Amino acid sequence: MTADAIGPGTVVHVEPAVVSVDVDGELVVLDERTGDLHLLDPMGSLVFRCLGSGTLGEIAADFVEEVGGDPDAVLADVVALVRDLRTRGLVGFGEP
């Protein structure tokens, strides 16, 4: 799957070599393959924790139910985040 094809039905997993720690609600994410560290803001951290629990559409719906917001806008934000995470090599598509 290409990053352009990401949509509400996509299932995403965190790569096995990725480790994260929660620091005051923000995730610091380590890619052990490269040694690179990444910082996710609180919203990005919340979505990151949910990856693998369902499709992106389901995750976005859960997010709207918990936090509120426009469903289409939230889904667009989730997809944009996943594209970014994919570019950084932190997530893959489907089951790990």
Place this chain on the structure above:
Amino acid sequence: MADRVARRRCVERAWGWVSPTYRALGLTFRVRIEDAGVAGFLGAALAPFEVVGGEPVVGYDVFDDSADRAGRWVVLRDGEPVGVPGTRPVALQWFFWDLNRAVVEASRDDFLLVHAGAVARNGAAVLLPGPPGCGKTTLTAALLRSGFAYLSDESPALEAVTGLLHPYPKALSVEIGAREALADLEPRGAERPPSGWAWDQWIVDPRAVSGSGGIAGPVPVRMVVFPEYVGGAETWLEPLPRAQAVLLLAANSFNFGDRPAAHLRAVAALVGGATCHRLTSGEAAAAATVVAAAFDAAMRDARQPAPAR
């Protein structure tokens, strides 16, 4: 061939000074030097590492290896040459360079070595990470004057298992840019570097700093301050999000990449128990006053009982 000759000549030396046993983090060592004239300088520089008893694991020998005593000084570590032969001060500089390297190598499996200054009082540490030139040593010395005890001006060591910060109490290296602020620390008499010393640094025993609380033992970190020296700037201490402090601590460590997942957890635990700040300052005494006050406030807050629910 030359190395074998140097080793043979080493055996035949009459040593002018043989040090006591020293320990720096994971390295136990001793030094022998042919010229007793630099014993005062070397002794002052290494004094914070002195331990009572114990057998050295590593031996350094510094001597003039030229047959005609023309000044071809060499350094051997356990009989193996370090650096290239040169004048006596050049040999001493190779010794200090290699000692620092050897301490890091002997300690990197057990500790995360942070490029930082560090001081402590009342059983907790202030960690001052930053790149060369950010003002670590100057601020460390200023905090010693405020009664703090010394951990390091270069590389305190975080023990991942316990979360304690261990001292690496090497002598303060006062760079040329810090001399005006620390003019009273200029070494005098026998503790001065030998003639020809090329480094633009004063080597200062931290215990000689007026008001210093001596050398601290392993302690938890209660405050992390990333200093930045800006000439002429007013002193400004501002909060730093802990997650950003994690990234900066990783970037300012020597061996984060050795065990990145374990070190990430250790650094996250460290900042979780500390307040984190950025410091901008152009004046060391004012910076020390602000940092000391913030540290004392953090310690008071830590002692407050949690509010009842």
